[in-house]
Structures are given as C-alpha cells and as structure tokens.
Amino acid sequence: MPDWTHELPPLPARPARILLFIAMAGEAAPIAHALGLRQGASANTSTSASIELVVPGADPIVGVDRIGPAYASWALTRAIAVRRPDLVVNMGTAGGFAAQGLGIADLVLARDTMFHDARVALPGFDAIARAHTRLSPSDATLDALATALGARVGLASSGSSLDATDGEMALFARTRTLAKDMELAAIASVCAAERLPLVSLKGVTDLVDHAHAGGEPAHEAFVRNLARTCARLAEAAPVLLTALRGED
C-alpha cells in the first residue's frame, strides 16, 4: 500500500493548456515576466500561448494577497472550470529545513504534499484531512527536472500558519519534509478531485528550523529574502515550463 492517499494522473506528453497557480502577486510578477506572460485586463489572469496565470488576488477589505489553502482552492477551482487545463503547475515560496541541507533561495521540486496541521482521530477522515498526495512527475522525471533546475526532490507540506508548532516540527523531522508552504496541499486536493496532473516548484524564503530554534522569525526572513528567492524561481520558470511543454 502506498503511503499517500491520492496519486495524481501522470504528466501529459504535450499539454495544450497549462494553469500556473501562484499565491502572491509579488511572487507572480517576476515569474510572469520571465515567461513573457501579460497581465490580463480582467484581474489576476494573463495568457501567453498555452500558459494561464492564476493568482487569487488581494482581498478587497483587508487589502493583502489572499494566501492560504481556502483561497487557493477557490481560485484554482474557478480557473479550472473556465479554462479546462490539462496540467496545473504551482510555483511559490516556502519555508525550508536547514536540517535537510536547504538554504535561502534553494529550490524544492515537490514529490508529494500533505496538510501537516490536520489532526483527525477518525479512520478515513484522518486520511481525507491529511490529503497526502503524490504529485504527477514519475521518479525519473522528478530526477531529470531536479537536475535541470538545480532543485531538491521531496515532501513539500502545507498548513494554514507561517510558523510551526513543536508537534509539527516532530512530524517534519519524521517525514523528512523539505519545504513548508500554505497552498500546495489544497492545490493537490483540487487536482485529485478533478483528476488533473500537478507539478510544483518551491523557492525557500526562510528556514523553519532556525526560526523555531529562536533564530530569525519566518515572517522577517520571508520579507528579507522574497525578492532574491523569487528571482531564483523566475530563472527556473522557463526551464521548468519548457520541459513540461515537451519542447526540449
């Protein structure tokens, strides 16, 4: 029995319509620029060839980007209904784990994801809440992409918080988590329900274990490293998308 609950469909050899999901406008701008995507007239979408950018956008009341799993599910489900993609790609920032050898601006290609803050002591419901999902690229494709991108391959886990609890830190160590974000497991759950393939590349803005041990807090490291990490993601984006489009 595999150790994940959902296994996403394999990558299409030549996808026709790719949805690129990015949680924050500040993350999306350099990546969209590197890919030559134009910002669309109607908010939060832009199109170039077969790549469509999906960004949940700023909340009209609070005025900040709608980060987190709920808005990721909302924006992605809507975009899928309208655009009918045959591949979903997620790029964005994440906390990384120094104990796993990661540093600021390093890249992590997700092999699998889950909600690390889901705790439900009921059979079946525990698996649904945890939503442990194997992403689409085969082991061989993950290795080839990781070599091309200079990325590590492994578990990128999601939750609703930027910081981490002691219990979550123990889980991260046990599962050898490489990266921690706030959207990927939600995106993967939508893809599992819609039977859509998914690839995700994360860039490290902060070190979770350093912050938890009393070092620079995640939110401060995030702000300090955001531009540098997004530049690294933007550099990787054309390489990733070219490979996924079967053009190399």
Ligand code: SAH
């Ligand atoms: N906008 C805020 C911080 C948002 S950080 C500010 O400027 O301070 C949260 C975003 O970055 C989420 O979209 C999440 O996916 C990602 N992220 C980066 N580091 C993270 C971490 N250590 N834990 C969880 N999410 C992280």
